[in-house]
Amino acid sequence: MRIGPVAVAHPITLAPMEEHTSFPFRIVCKQLGASLVCGERVDACDVARRDRRALKLLHTAPTERPSVGQISGNDPQVMVDAARVVAEQGFSIVDLNFECPIRRLIGRGEGGALMADPSAIARLVEAVVRAVDIPVTIKIRSGPDAERETAVEIAQLAEQAGAAAVDVHARSVAQSYVGGPDWSVVARVKQAVRIPVLGSGGVREAVDAVRFLKETGADGVAIGRGCLGNPWIFQQARSLVTGGAMIAPPNISERARILLQLVAGEFDFYGNHLALRRLPRVACYFAKALPDFAAFRTAVQKIKNEHEFKRLVREHFVA
Ligand SMILES: Cc1cc2nc3c(=O)[nH]c(=O)nc-3n(C[C@H](O)[C@H](O)[C@H](O)COP(=O)(O)O)c2cc1C
Numbered sequence: 258m259r260i261g262p263v264a265v266a267h268p269i270t271l272a273p274m275e276e277h278t279s280f281p282f283r284i285v286c287k288q289l290g291a292s293l294v295c296g297e298r299v300d301a302c303d304v305a306r307r308d309r310r311a312l313k314l315l316h317t318a319p320t321e322r323p324s325v326g327q328i329s330g331n332d333p334q335v336m337v338d339a340a341r342v343v344a345e346q347g348f349s350i351v352d353l354n355f356e357c358p359i360r361r362l363i364g365r366g367e368g369g370a371l372m373a374d375p376s377a378i379a380r381l382v383e384a385v386v387r388a389v390d391i392p393v394t395i396k397i398r399s400g401p402d403a404e405r406e407t408a409v410e411i412a413q414l415a416e417q418a419g420a421a422a423v424d425v426h427a428r429s430v431a432q433s434y435v436g437g438p439d440w441s442v443v444a445r446v447k448q449a450v451r452i453p454v455l456g457s458g459g460v461r462e463a464v465d466a467v468r469f470l471k472e473t474g475a476d477g478v479a480i481g482r483g484c485l486g487n488p489w490i491f492q493q494a495r496s497l498v499t500g501g502a503m504i505a506p507p508n509i510s511e512r513a514r515i516l517l518q519l520v521a522g523e524f525d526f527y528g529n530h531l532a533l534r535r536l537p538r539v540a541c542y543f544a545k546a547l548p549d550f551a552a553f554r555t556a557v558q559k560i561k562n563e564h565e566f567k568r569l570v571r572e573h574f575v576a
Contacts, residue, residue, distance in 0.1 A: 258453050258476045261392030261421035263323045263349050265477065266292045268470055269494045272426075272457045272479035273297050273327050273352075273396070276535070280316050281522025283324070285515060286484060290492035293323050293477070298354045298368070301330030301339035315346045316526075322349050327396065329354035331367045331377065333384035340385045340393070351391055353381060355411070356398045356426050358433040369430030372411070373401045379414035386419035394422040399442040402431035412446045412454070420452060424479060427458035443473035457481050463493035463503070470498060486542025488515065513574035516543045517567055524563040536566065547573055 258265045271278060271286045273295040278286075283294040296314060303311035317324050326348035328339045336353065343351040355378055357368030364370075371378050378395065386393045395415050400406040412423045425446050427438035438458025447454040455477035460466050462483065469478045484490050489511075493504045507515070519539065524532040537557040544553045553573045560566045 260293075260323075260350055260394060260453055263392055263421075265323060267495055268292070268455075268475075268477040268498055269466060269491055270455060270477050270479045271295060271484065271491070272481040273325070273354075274481055274485075277485060277539070279523065279526065279535070280318075280321070281519055281526050282488075282539070283321050284522065285519055286488050286491055287321050289488045289515070290495040291480075291488075292495075293325065294321055295325035295327055295352060295479070296348075298327045298329050298357055299339075301328040301332075301335045304328055304339035304342050305335050307342065312342075312346070315343060315348070317347045319347070322347075324348050325350045325352045325394070327352040327354050329357055329362065329368045331365070331371060331381070333381055336381050337384050337388040340389045344389045344391045349391060350394055350421070351385065351389060352394045352396055352424070353378075353385065354396050356396050356430065358398075358430045363430070369398060369401070372398055372407050372430050373405070375407055375411045375414050378411050379418045382415045382418040382420050392421035393419065394424060395420050396424045396426065398426050398432075399429045399439060402429045405429075406442060406445075408442050409445050409449045412450045416450045416452050422453040422455060422476075423450065424455040424457065424477075425475075427456055440469060440473050443469075443475050447474045447476075453477065455479050463490050463497055466490075466494035467497045485539075486545055509574050509576050512543060513570055516540060516570050516574065520563065520566050520570065524566075529562060532563070533560065540566075540570070544573065549573060 270293040271291040275297040299311050299314045326343035330336045340351045355371045362368035399408050425443045443456035453476040456475045457479035460480050460483045466478045489507050
């Protein structure tokens with residue numbers, strides 16, 4: 258698949274997830290087979306005024322290319338300014354978020370609120386496409402709610418406005434993250450546009466990714482919650498979609514190796530204080546299958562530094 262001039266090696270990609278798809282996590286996903294990785298949504302206002310925290314979220318490096326930086330907002334000039342920053346940071350693609358269901362954003366008429374206003378999305382896409390040299394993509398849902406499906410109309414308007422790809426989360430905004438996705442909306446969008454279509458929703462195992470691509474005809478699948486604690490899903494799914502065999506799940510020492518890499522990466526990137534706030538949750542996803550998961554979960558809350566964190570992982574992830 259090509260997104261504008263950006264070549265994407267195969268259809269298995271990482272979906273953006275707030276609080277999860279940090280720079281160190283994206284590197285792990287890339288290493289384990291994701292073709293394209295996307296950072297979490299950042300408020301365009303914060304990006305445009307170069308807020309320190311926003312720029313940290315929008316950190317990238319050549320090792321994760323091709324990479325996607327995502328922004329949300331509803332003011333064309335602010336979106337333009339923010340998209341320029343995303344390009345400057347070194348991302349290969351800038352993605353505009355029109356899908357986020359959180360109340361604060363909806364209240365401001367941003368994110369998923371825009372699924373009810375296709376022409377506003379078209380105006381935003383047009384403005385950003387004119388302003389930056391990197392491809393502009395959009396992330397949408399099926400529509401505002403079960404009664405109104407606006408995805409096809411929005412995808413077509415965005416294509417006319419110059420969007421290079423569209424990524425459809427196959428749930429409505431009203432559904433938030435609850436309930437089954439309806440993959441058929443991805444198929445309808447794919448039929449309606451010529452630009453690449455990616456989609457997400459409900460891919461928990463590698464075989465689901467294969468089924469998603471087959472049933473929707475999409476050019477790519479973005480894996481969300483299915484990769485939390487299981488970034489090996491990318492190499493498994495890549496193998497299956499490229500005609501290879503099913504790769505066995507990782508053994509415990511491989512699980513420990515990758516978690517230790519992630520722990521080191523998060524302490525390095527965020528520093529002690531922030532890493533300790535973020536990592537217990539991340540580590541618990543990796544530890545879920547351990548026989549002494551409950552003990553791990555209790556112990557991980559009491560960790561004070563990187564050294565203790567690594568020791569705890571080594572103690573619990575043993576064959
Ligand atoms: C915790 C969490 C945070 C998310 N944050 C974002 C985000 O920042 N930007 C975005 O476009 N989608 C976000 N999503 C949606 C995912 O990218 C993806 O579309 C969705 O999770 C797919 O469904 P699945 O988790 O059922 O596979 C988030 C999802 C979750 C679960």
